[in-house]
Amino acid sequence: MAVTLASPVTELRGIGSAKAASLAKLGVKAVGDLLRLYPRAYQNRGDVHTVAEVGEACRRSQSPPPVSLELTVSSEPKLAVIRRGMSITRFKAFDETGVVEISYFNQPFMKNVFHTGAVFRFWGRVELRGGRLTMANPVQEAVTEGTPLLPIVPVYPLASGLRQKLMQSLIREALSAANTEICDHIPPSVLRRCGLCSLSYAIKNIHFPDSIQSLDSARRRMAFDEVFTVSSAMCSAKLAKKSGGAPIIKADVSPLMKLFRFELTGAQKRCVSEILGDMSSGAPMSRILCGDVGSGKTAVAALAAYAAAASGYQCALMAPTEILAKQHYAQLSPMFFALGLGCVLLCGSLTAAEKKKIQASLSSPDAPMLVIGTHALLSEGVEFRRLGLVITDEQHRFGVNQRAALRRKSQGAHNLVMSATPIPRTLSLVIYGDLDVSRLDEMPPGRQKVSTFKVDESYRRRLLGFVRKQAQEGHRTYVVCPSIEEKPKQAEDAEELYDISFLAPEEEEPPMKAAVSYAKELSEKLPDLKIGFIHGKMKTAEKDAAMASFAAGDTDVLVSTTVIEVGVGVPEATLMVVENAERFGLSQLHQLRGRVGRGKAKSWCILVSDTENESSLRRLDVMCRENDGFKVAEEDLRLRGPGDFFSRGGEFRQHGSADMRFAAEVTDTRLTEQAVECATEVCTADPRFEKEEDLALGAVVRKMLEESEDTVS
Numbered sequence: 001m002a003v004t005l006a007s008p009v010t011e012l013r014g015i016g017s018a019k020a021a022s023l024a025k026l027g028v029k030a031v032g033d034l035l036r037l038y039p040r041a042y043q044n045r046g047d048v049h050t051v052a053e054v055g056e057a058c059r060r061s062q063s064p065p066p067v068s069l070e071l072t073v074s075s076e077p078k079l080a081v082i083r084r085g086m087s088i089t090r091f092k093a094f095d096e097t098g099v100v101e102i103s104y105f106n107q108p109f110m111k112n113v114f115h116t117g118a119v120f121r122f123w124g125r126v127e128l129r130g131g132r133l134t135m136a137n138p139v140q141e142a143v144t145e146g147t148p149l150l151p152i153v154p155v156y157p158l159a160s161g162l163r164q165k166l167m168q169s170l171i172r173e174a175l176s177a178a179n180t181e182i183c184d185h186i187p188p189s190v191l192r193r194c195g196l197c198s199l200s201y202a203i204k205n206i207h208f209p210d211s212i213q214s215l216d217s218a219r220r221r222m223a224f225d226e227v228f229t230v231s232s233a234m235c236s237a238k239l240a241k242k243s244g245g246a247p248i249i250k251a252d253v254s255p256l257m258k259l260f261r262f263e264l265t266g267a268q269k270r271c272v273s274e275i276l277g278d279m280s281s282g283a284p285m286s287r288i289l290c291g292d293v294g295s296g297k298t299a300v301a302a303l304a305a306y307a308a309a310a311s312g313y314q315c316a317l318m319a320p321t322e323i324l325a326k327q328h329y330a331q332l333s334p335m336f337f338a339l340g341l342g343c344v345l346l347c348g349s350l351t352a353a354e355k356k357k358i359q360a361s362l363s364s365p366d367a368p369m370l371v372i373g374t375h376a377l378l379s380e381g382v383e384f385r386r387l388g389l390v391i392t393d394e395q396h397r398f399g400v401n402q403r404a405a406l407r408r409k410s411q412g413a414h415n416l417v418m419s420a421t422p423i424p425r426t427l428s429l430v431i432y433g434d435l436d437v438s439r440l441d442e443m444p445p446g447r448q449k450v451s452t453f454k455v456d457e458s459y460r461r462r463l464l465g466f467v468r469k470q471a472q473e474g475h476r477t478y479v480v481c482p483s484i485e486e487k488p489k490q491a492e493d494a495e496e497l498y499d500i501s502f503l504a505p506e507e508e509e510p511p512m513k514a515a516v517s518y519a520k521e522l523s524e525k526l527p528d529l530k531i532g533f534i535h536g537k538m539k540t541a542e543k544d545a546a547m548a549s550f551a552a553g554d555t556d557v558l559v560s561t562t563v564i565e566v567g568v569g570v571p572e573a574t575l576m577v578v579e580n581a582e583r584f585g586l587s588q589l590h591q592l593r594g595r596v597g598r599g600k601a602k603s604w605c606i607l608v609s610d611t612e613n614e615s616s617l618r619r620l621d622v623m624c625r626e627n628d629g630f631k632v633a634e635e636d637l638r639l640r641g642p643g644d645f646f647s648r649g650g651e652f653r654q655h656g657s658a659d660m661r662f663a664a665e666v667t668d669t670r671l672t673e674q675a676v677e678c679a680t681e682v683c684t685a686d687p688r689f690e691k692e693e694d695l696a697l698g699a700v701v702r703k704m705l706e707e708s709e710d711t712v713s
Contacts, residue, residue: 003177005032012173014166022159034174035203037167038661039154042215044068045123045141046151051098051133058128066125069135070143071095073118077111093120100126100133107137119143123153152209171207178203185696186228190678194671196221220671223662227675232697233704235683242283246412247388249279251310253303259335260299267442268296274438275304275416279389285414291440292629293594294447294569297418300440301391302332304416309341309369313388314362317372321563322347322540323547324393329372342368346376349540359383392417420594420629439630449627450597452605454581454620463606464525467575471529471556475574475601479522479559480592481515482583484535513579519559529556536563562588564595571599581607581623582616586636589623615639 003011008030010020023029028037045068057064071093079089089104089111102122104110114120124138141149156167184191184199191198197205202221209215253272257264264272271289278285291297305315319325325347333343346358359381361367367385371377390413417435455463467477519533532555534546543563550558551570558564562584576596578589589607597603607620622635663672682694689698 003031003173005030005035005174005178005181007031007177009034009170012170015170019161019166022161025159026157026162031174031177034171035178035207037156037171038206040157041155042209043123043153043155044151044212045121045139045149045153046211048121051095051100053097054100054126055098055128055133058126058133064126066123069093069095069100069122069126071100071120071122073114073116073120074099076116077114079108079111093122098133100135102135102138104137113140121149150208151211152215154207168208175204175207183696185700186225187682187693187697189693190228190682194224194674194678196224199225219662224671224675226661226663227672228679229697229700229704231676231679232683233701235680236687236701237705238286239683239687241286246282246284246414247279247308247311247313248282249276249308249311249313249388249414251307253307253310255310255339256303256306256335259338262299262444264299265296265440265442265444267291267440268300271300271438271440272303274436275300276307278436279304279307279414284412285416285436287416287436287438289416289418289438289440290630291420292443292627293420293591294598295420295440295443297393297420297440298328298331300438301393301416301418302335304389305332305370305391306336306339306341308389308414309336311388313369313386314367314384315370315389315391316377316384316387317370317391317393318377319372319374319393322349322374323543325372325374326544327569328393332370332372336370341370342366343370343372344368346371346373346382348374348376350376355379387413389414389416420591441628448597448600448602450576450593450603450605452593452607452624452627454607454609454624456608456610459608463577463608466604466606467557467577468526468529470575474553474572476550476553476555476570476572477557477575477577478564478573478592478595479518479557479577480564480579481513481518481559481561482580483512483514484516484537484561512583515559515561518579522557522559526557530554531557531559533559534563535561562592564592569598570595572601573598574601574603576603576605577608578605579608581609581620582611582613586619586622586632586639589619590629590632593623 008020009015009023009028010017012031015023020029026037028034043066048068048070051069051071054064054067054069057067072095073091074094075092077089077091079087081087087106087108089107090101091114092099092101094100100122119142121141121143122135122138123141124135127134127136143149154168154171156164156171158164158167178200182200182203186196186199190196197217197220199221202218202225205214205218206222209218253276275285275287275289278287289297289300301317305317308315317328319328325345329343329345333345336343344358344361346355350358355376362371363383363385365385371384376382392415467479470477515533515535519531522529523531532546532549534543538546546555546558547564549555550573553572573596576593578584578592581589584592593605596605605623607623609616609620611617618639619635622632622639626632626635682697686694689695689701
């Protein structure tokens with residue numbers, strides 16, 4: 001029976017139960033899965049160097065990169081036993097410019113592979129030892145007339161019992177089986193318009209490229225494919241939502257605006273207009289409100305909530321922490337009460353009786369119109385009488401499923417999410433059109449840019465002096481540590497982008513500072529200052545007391561974990577010190593920086609790190625270079641990937657390469673724009689994918705939306 005893409009891998013030659021189990025660890029169970037097991041790197045063996053060129057490179061560098069040499073064997077191999085259980089096979093090979101001594105350890109069979117006069121292509125690292133050029137255990141390929149060697153060789157991820165040659169052989173078989181099965185789901189007109197290769201060509205050249213140019217062409221097609229397909233699904237989902245009914249919310253928001261103690265910025269007025277326009281359209285709003293900390297997102301959200309309440313609909317505002325939920329309640333409830341509108345706070349610290357009473361009121365005839373809460377809003381038993389608007393604050397702190405759970409409490413309700421720094425997933429949704437964007441790109445008068453610097457431990461003494469100087473001038477300092485106690489723990493936001501062409505080696509990171517012990521250490525080093533600390537494991541009353549003390553000026557320095565990433569604004573806080581800054585992602589670092597610079601005084605953010613990890617250093621450089629939240633998020637997307645757009649059994653990753661592996665590498669923004677434009681045009685012109693050239697795309701889109709289980713955006 002012929003092997004197909006749906007066949008189990010055990011139908012391939014040489015694959016028994018043991019190797020099948022190893023392949024399953026790589027996510028390969030069917031033959032078709034092999035085509036999606038992309039190389040983690042490539043070896044450019046077609047770029048052959050001369051011995052003289054390599055010798056010069058060795059003299060310039062102690063660790064030159066691996067190279068390819070085409071050499072003729074000049075001496076018969078000699079096998080020697082160095083000691084019990086260890087052998088070495090040695091011989092010499094040359095080209096017209098020099099000689100290399102080649103060695104193979106514990107591979108005695110190599111003595112019979114090489115013979116004088118035979119020509120081989122060797123791939124490996126050349127070293128200069130005692131004036132001689134040597135290669136240890138290079139990959140060898142016999143040069144035979146009429147049998148060309150691969151110019152670019154793929155390197156695949158492996159598991160126990162698997163070798164590169166076996167993987168290459170298996171994928172060749174899979175490609176052979178796929179010849180008649182690969183269906184190109186991008187319409188031919190789109191391929192012609194964008195100058196893209198076919199899907200079968202792209203898959204073949206992703207695995208076995210004929211040249212660097214063919215590899216680039218294949219990766220370009222695959223990147224376009226990912227963006228185009230996801231964008232088509234997003235556009236289809238959005239069109240389906242827009243066709244559904246939603247509360248028509250129309251209200252004059254000037255009564256609430258008159259209670260504000262400030263004049264709205266132009267950006268705030270623009271965003272309010274966009275949101276009110278959406279809510280009055282009769283179609284469900286799906287909008288993100290983006291703006292740096294202090295740009296006035298809460299005021300805009302309050303006006304949207306008031307519009308819903310004044311139109312007879314409830315609004316649910318979900319915050320990620322009790323501190324922030326209470327801050328919102330303290331700011332908004334007096335104004336809503338003054339306007340005769342009920343407002344309640346629902347959070348985890350309430351007693352069971354208090355929660356039960358509030359839950360009962362939410363569906364009563366005189367239900368409160370603004371419900372502010374934490375994850376408690378997702379609890380069983382929380383039902384709304386007439387929910388018209390859902391607002392999710394600091395949305396990057398919630399999981400995708402958590403945000404969807406709140407929205408599902410009222411199908412068709414308008415949806416507004418807020419973020420000071422859109423995480424990669426959200427930024428991607430913006431790019432692909434599932435969310436409309438309102439940007440608060442204007443700060444209130446008097447706000448200054450926070451200057452950001454990276455320093456290492458050699459600056460510690462100067463940094464302590466700077467902390468003391470801030471206190472002497474009446475200002476306050478946050479110090480953020482990556483852990484609560486001294487134990488190895490990876491920061492939650494520290495995942496790196498997996499790069500298809502380069503797998504970075506793991507590097508040991510500097511030891512982590514812990515909040516509790518470092519607060520004690522600072523108390524000893526700065527005895528004239530009042531040092532406090534706060535972390536997530538403290539009781540709510542303790543955290544509130546610590547924050548209140550800091551806000552009141554009774555504490556000069558507050559040592560914390562990322563629990564203060566969102567929280568009470570302290571205008572007198574002018575210095576943010578982030579210890580082990582390499583342990584945090586860009587989203588967290590930008591949020592932490594937003595804790596300072598909330599007053600009129602000059603503020604600073606100091607990133608302390610001794611890391612040598614290149615990926616971490618790139619993140620820290622972004623922070624020192626960029627202050628705009630959207631630009632930070634764009635860099636976050638580039639460095640970490642966009643995350644999952646559609647769930648697999650309800651599970652999402654917030655970031656990582658996931659479904660957008662090739663697109664995450666793309667630096668050609670025009671390619672991304674083209675993919676989005678084309679997908680939007682196709683979906684708008686043929687929303688049901690009924691045209692013949694759109695049928696294959698429609699099948700892919702429907703499958704993606706079915707798998708998403710209604711959790712998209």
